[in-house]
Amino acid sequence: MPEMPEVETIRRTLIDKVSGRRIEEVEFLLSRLVKWPSAGEFQAVLTSKTIVNLTRRGKYLLFHLNDQHIMVVHLRMTGRLSYALPGMEMDRFTRIIFKLDNGDRLIYADTRTLGTLYLLAPDELWRISGLANMGPEPLSEEFSLSYFTDMLKKRQGNIKAVLLNQKYIGGLGNIYVDESMAIAGIHPERIASSLTNSEIEQLFYAINKVIEDGIVHGGTTFRDYRDGSGRSGSHQHHLAVYGRKAAPCFTCGTPIVWKSVAGRGTHFCPDCQK
DNA sequence: ACAGGAACCTGATAGC
DNA sequence: TGCTATCAGGTTCCTG
Numbered sequence: 329m330p331e332m333p334e335v336e337t338i339r340r341t342l343i344d345k346v347s348g349r350r351i352e353e354v355e356f357l358l359s360r361l362v363k364w365p366s367a368g369e370f371q372a373v374l375t376s377k378t379i380v381n382l383t384r385r386g387k388y389l390l391f392h393l394n395d396q397h398i399m400v401v402h403l404r405m406t407g408r409l410s411y412a413l414p415g416m417e418m419d420r421f422t423r424i425i426f427k428l429d430n431g432d433r434l435i436y437a438d439t440r441t442l443g444t445l446y447l448l449a450p451d452e453l454w455r456i457s458g459l460a461n462m463g464p465e466p467l468s469e470e471f472s473l474s475y476f477t478d479m480l481k482k483r484q485g486n487i488k489a490v491l492l493n494q495k496y497i498g499g500l501g502n503i504y505v506d507e508s509m510a511i512a513g514i515h516p517e518r519i520a521s522s523l524t525n526s527e528i529e530q531l532f533y534a535i536n537k538v539i540e541d542g543i544v545h546g547g548t549t550f551r552d553y554r555d556g557s558g559r560s561g562s563h564q565h566h567l568a569v570y571g572r573k574a575a576p577c578f579t580c581g582t583p584i585v586w587k588s589v590a591g592r593g594t595h596f597c598p599d600c601q602k
Numbered sequence: 603a604c605a606g607g608a609a610c611c612t613g614a615t616a617g618c
Numbered sequence: 619t620g621c622t623a624t625c626a627g628g629t630t631c632c633t634g
Contacts, residue, residue, distance in 0.1 A: 331627055387628080404628050406612080421612090440611045442628070458629070485604055494629085501627050551614080553627065570627095591606065593625070 330403050332465065332499030333542030334553050334561065335387050338409055341556030342434075343382040345411045346391070350378045350429040358423040361438065364446045364455055373397060373447055374426075386462050386498035400446040400456060401436070406552045407443030410435050439552060462498040466539040471497065476532050483520035489590035490520045491535075500535065503548055503570045506595050508534040510569040515601045516589045541566060569595040 354374050359367035381392040391399040412433045419437035426434040446456060454460045464470035483490045490496055491505045509516055511534035514527055547553055547561030554560060568578060573586035577597040585598050
């Protein structure tokens with residue numbers, strides 16, 4: 329579910345609360361979400377460790393611990409991380425509970441249970457291929473117009489598939505990809521290498537703008553997404569095409585088309601996007 | 603390299 | 619009301 333703006337919002341709403349907190353106990357309601365090491369070892373190593381920092385790379389959250397280990401969390405489609413005070417009602421889909429030294433809890437909840445957790449030593453990040461092989465992120469220095477241009481010129485797949493591929497750009501997902509293409513006026517089935525320099529520049533601007541706005545608005549809440557304090561985002565009120573199947577395009581009034589592209593539900597204006 | 607589909611899961615909703 | 623089909627902010631693996 330969450331894309332870079334949502335994961336970044338979760339990071340920002342959690343960092344001050346969890347930093348400096350010692351994990352006293354890890355309680356599993358569903359231990360199979362831990363992919364490395366074994367659930368037992370994950371629990372044993374994590375217990376009594378202190379969280380010293382919380383960072384993000386693409387859609388991954390990295391909890392840095394005082395012994396240099398890193399707990400890596402990927403929320404996939406419906407994962408949620410939230411900070412809970414004593415007496416707060418438990419999320420119905422709570423899967424893992426981290427009990428903290430001040431009596432509060434960090435809750436991992438996940439409806440579809442597709443999320444993944446890892447506990448790694450600093451030199452073990454290669455174990456997560458999606459993290460190790462991730463491309464540059466929007467809004468970063470590495471994600472430059474020249475990188476973007478050179479990369480697209482080499483790709484023969486459709487632009488939608490390329491933008492979703494985390495090894496080329498880290499952090500984009502289905503919503504923000506559709507929005508970026510809408511803003512740039514690019515049809516999702518265009519072959520990436522066929523884009524002109526002018527189109528590439530517009531798309532580059534659109535991607536950065538859409539991600540920046542998404543962060544400013546605290547993410548997009550369609551159904552499951554909540555930030556670290558349990559609050560919804562508001563970027564859903566600023567979407568041009570995503571979730572607007574058959575509704576009139578804000579620019580030309582033509583009904584927004586829904587079609588499966590690159591294996592994902594894709595929204596676009598057939599008139600504005602060429 | 604790339605496309606398409608399946609798999610991993612559970613739940614909400616639309617349609618009949 | 620109730621049953622069925624479809625879809626869902628992701629990623630990976632397999633086949634062609």
